[in-house]
Amino acid sequence: MYNWFLKFGLVMCMYAIGIGEKKDEVLKAYHKLSEEGIDVELINNPKTLVDKLLNKEIDGAVRGSLSSSKVIPYLREKVGRFYRASILKNPFNREIFLLSPVGIDDIREDNEGRIKDKIELINYAINFLKRNNIKPKIALLSGGRLSDYGRSKEVDKTIEECEKILKYFKETDEKVDIVHNGILIEEVLKDGCNVIVAPDGISGNLMFRCFGLVCGLEGYGAVLLNNKEINFFDTSRNATWKRYYNAIKFIENINKDKS
Structure with missing residues (x-):
């Protein structure tokens, strides 16, 4: 199916949201995005979230409700100062x-x-x-x-x-x-x-x-x-579903502008 999209110049983007102990608002955003046909994966491991993004397995990532103290230091280790x-x-x-x-x-x-x-x-x-x-x-x-x-x-x-x-x-x-x-x-x-x-x-x-x-x-x-274009959006664990939703939509618009 993916090759079919490439053949006709269409690329399906895949995104991810981190999901920690606070799950409800992340799940609301996930279901809303899914209803709009946007592919989103929920990831509960900070390193997996970052690695998938940097390995280009996904086209954008949002921290969601994962702990900042676990995500941000690992992200800095991988990409340097930002x-x-x-x-x-x-x-x-x-x-x-x-x-x-x-x-x-x-x-x-x-x-x-x-x-x-x-x-x-x-x-x-x-x-x-x-x-x-x-x-x-x-x-x-x-x-x-x-x-x-x-x-x-x-x-x-x-x-x-x-x-x-x-x-x-x-x-x-x-x-x-x-x-x-x-x-x-x-x-x-x-x-x-x-x-x-x-x-x-x-x-x-x-x-x-x-x-x-x-x-x-x-x-x-x-x-x-920073000096790289990294489609990672940091979000508060205390945010409502709309902020997680908006972050993915913003990344999606960035990707559309590049295509």
Whole structure:
């Protein structure tokens, strides 16, 4: 049957979702996708999920309800360094935006390392959006309003860091649309920014949980950003079935665009 599809230029893609102790929402997504004729395999072993993807036995994978502490380290062992960016739908313009970092260990903790990681993260995010025919518009978030500078040493550090990143892009590539408006995430979303760079992985993870798991913003999981195109989406174990479903549909659209 597969050869018949190849003969007529049609390729059937196969996907997988990880299924851990929390099964109900994953099963709901699985059944919904199956009803739409999308082939999905449920995998309960983190290494098997990653290996099947990297060996090209499947065309995309979603972490589902498997433990992040078991999947992510093994994935890093296999593919090297990467960043995670949650894909959410902007409530003001209904377009998608990337929020990153959202992993508590995605970027380094020292000031110099964090700046280098954020610059790399931004470049990967730009490439990802361009591959999906979306014009990147980046916003750097710091810990307070710019006028708050001097009130808190911790806030001052985040503002100074963002200004250094802003200066880097202004000096190296003036075509990059990037702004730093302090802590005002509501303003940069209203302005249509589609790459939101959090101060660190902890605050980014908190923002994702507030947006996606408390306020219910529609989301698609977190895409991996690195120098490879890996169709793996990270998802929370506490997500509803819709987020797992959306992640597979997003990967499916990426594969359609490539074909």
